[in-house]
Amino acid sequence: MEIISHIDAQFDAIIREFKISGNILTIKPYGRGHINDTYLLTNSAAELPDYLLQRINHQVFGNVSGMMSNIHRVTEHLKSKFIKNDSSQITLELIKTKDHQLFKRDTNGCYWRIFDFKKGMKSYDVVETPEQAYNGAYAFGSFLYFMADFDPVSLIETIPKFHSVIVRMQQLKTAESHAFKERKDRSAIILKEIDKMSPLMCEIETLKNQMKIPLRVTHNDTKFNNVLLEDQGRGLCVIDLDTVMPGIVHYDFGDGIRTSTNLASEDENDLNRVKFDIEKFNAFVQGYLDGVNGILTPLEIEYLARSGALLSFIMGVRFLTDYLNEDVYYKISYEGQNFNRGSCQIELARQIIKREAELKHFIRKEAALKKRKY
Ligand code: ADP
Ligand code: GN1
Numbered sequence: 001m002e003i004i005s006h007i008d009a010q011f012d013a014i015i016r017e018f019k020i021s022g023n024i025l026t027i028k029p030y031g032r033g034h035i036n037d038t039y040l041l042t043n044s045a046a047e048l049p050d051y052l053l054q055r056i057n058h059q060v061f062g063n064v065s066g067m068m069s070n071i072h073r074v075t076e077h078l079k080s081k082f083i084k085n086d087s088s089q090i091t092l093e094l095i096k097t098k099d100h101q102l103f104k105r106d107t108n109g110c111y112w113r114i115f116d117f118k119k120g121m122k123s124y125d126v127v128e129t130p131e132q133a134y135n136g137a138y139a140f141g142s143f144l145y146f147m148a149d150f151d152p153v154s155l156i157e158t159i160p161k162f163h164s165v166i167v168r169m170q171q172l173k174t175a176e177s178h179a180f181k182e183r184k185d186r187s188a189i190i191l192k193e194i195d196k197m198s199p200l201m202c203e204i205e206t207l208k209n210q211m212k213i214p215l216r217v218t219h220n221d222t223k224f225n226n227v228l229l230e231d232q233g234r235g236l237c238v239i240d241l242d243t244v245m246p247g248i249v250h251y252d253f254g255d256g257i258r259t260s261t262n263l264a265s266e267d268e269n270d271l272n273r274v275k276f277d278i279e280k281f282n283a284f285v286q287g288y289l290d291g292v293n294g295i296l297t298p299l300e301i302e303y304l305a306r307s308g309a310l311l312s313f314i315m316g317v318r319f320l321t322d323y324l325n326e327d328v329y330y331k332i333s334y335e336g337q338n339f340n341r342g343s344c345q346i347e348l349a350r351q352i353i354k355r356e357a358e359l360k361h362f363i364r365k366e367a368a369l370k371k372r373k374y
């Protein structure tokens, strides 16, 4: 494999470690993820694959080897399921190194991996149509369904207590106690609102701890831009598998609702524009329930309506924490972005909580209508 000369020597050295086909013509930063550094590698021959190179954020993911082993096992499992049951779905494919490893550590201590790039598919930061919401939800729902015969505790927990409200609230309090006055003052109103909402937001965690809600293999980062939809056709691919680990359905359903029903962007500056869209909610519910194919228990179904608020709340708390910590976790592109992100998520949580009875009614009705396909 020859790498075209204008590619930076550092990238050149990394790419050469992996088993890729053809010659890489260009490399450019890609996507809008908040955690890893992502690059699109374009092949010089159109008929050969393009690739997605990522520098893994090892501050966030302390056990890179365990995480990569999770991803490998999960993608192999899904691939075999899709071959047997569902031709519209594909999975990420890891490209191994020439010495058959799942990632490479460079001399600076950075960790790199390569996936095949899914041509003709794209992700959406803000969902445009109910049909997109249905399709993405279907992919996330069937992720849960097809992973149902995989032992959740055989996966390593890539970020322990990732969606624990109790832990996230503790982290917020610690950040608050260390924060600069200016950031604390700016956050004061929203912090009060968070305190008021917090008891209601702990209920699902209590049910999980009491083992009334089953532990499953969950994705845990089902933000809508973590599913690729085919431009033309019905193809679907769930991506960003770094946080696949044991969890509960509410984490996945809830984050999907958070990111597919808000008419505004995640960091909207004007809170009046944050609007929960019921049409996209309904479509997401239908897609998700079709995807999970009847495996949810009555108690799981009962709490789905709350979970959209829960995940909006958790993300609001996490963004605010990072704002108070001077933006050390999430990538930002302007000062105050984490404040905007946090305020938006809390506003969305507030709107969803207000409509819980109506949302619950819709979910119950839809769940009763769904029949198993397989
Ligand atoms: P992060 O963990 O930083 O969010 P992701 O793995 O989600 O990183 O990748 C960032 C973006 O890159 C995604 O939102 C998506 O748009 C795009 N992307 C990721 N993997 C692929 C792939 N295999 N094919 C095409 N696009 C991809
Ligand atoms: C991060 O990696 P990305 O951008 O898909 C974060 C999620 C948050 C999300 C908020 C490992 O997701 O938990 O919901 O930002 N991922 C991690 O947009 O913390």
Ligand code: MG
Residues within 6 Å of the ligand: 033, 034, 225, 226, 240
């Ligand atoms: Mg992502």
